Amino acid sequence: xxxxxxxxxxxxxxxxxxxxxxxxxxxxxxxxxxxxxxxxxxxxxxxxxxxxxxxxxxxxxxxxxxxxxxxxxxxxxxxxxxxxxxxxxxxxxxxxxxxxxxxxxxxxxxxxxxxxxxxxxxxxxxxxxxxxxxxxxxxxxxxxxxxxxxxxx
Numbered sequence: 553x554x555x556x557x558x559x560x561x562x563x564x565x566x567x568x569x570x571x572x573x574x575x576x577x578x579x580x581x582x583x584x585x586x587x588x589x590x591x592x593x594x595x596x597x598x599x600x601x602x603x604x605x606x607x608x609x610x611x612x613x614x615x616x617x618x619x620x621x622x623x624x625x626x627x628x629x630x631x632x633x634x635x636x637x638x639x640x641x642x643x644x645x646x647x648x649x650x651x652x653x654x655x656x657x658x659x660x661x662x663x664x665x666x667x668x669x670x671x672x673x674x675x676x677x678x679x680x681x682x683x684x685x686x687x688x689x690x691x692x693x694x695x696x697x698x699x700x701x702x703x704x705x
Contacts, residue, residue: 565668569675572704577677580663582651583697584616587625590704591618595625597649608634610643612650625703631694639691650681650693659683659690674698 566574572590579586587595601613610632615624630650634640642653654661661681668677681693 562665565665569670570705573675576699576704577668578665582649582655583626584649584651587616591625593618593620599646602646608640627698629696634691635688636690654683674701
């Protein structure tokens, strides 16, 4: 999928995080696949809320969970801007995670880790995924993901 643009900068941001937290905070592929490997079962995406702000602009809230015990392993909040009819169809279908949309269409986005943080009970990241073709924006995601700390020790 995408590559982490500046590993040196990212490593400075990740001081104080555990090894598994660092892996999740810098994951540039589909987080769903990484979480599935960690939990040893297929992690699923449930769209909790999706609002069409106008054609090609969406706000989406999802949870990633393990189906065996319905345990939430991550919550994600995404702002989506797209000019692609194919992306619009897949987003409005609400069946795929946003990383899966990119994979499905064969798009390799640029990944930019913007911010990481942690509290007593959670850790989080804000990042951007953007894909352009010939200088034309195809899709831009602004994503905030929050992970419950007790699952990733």
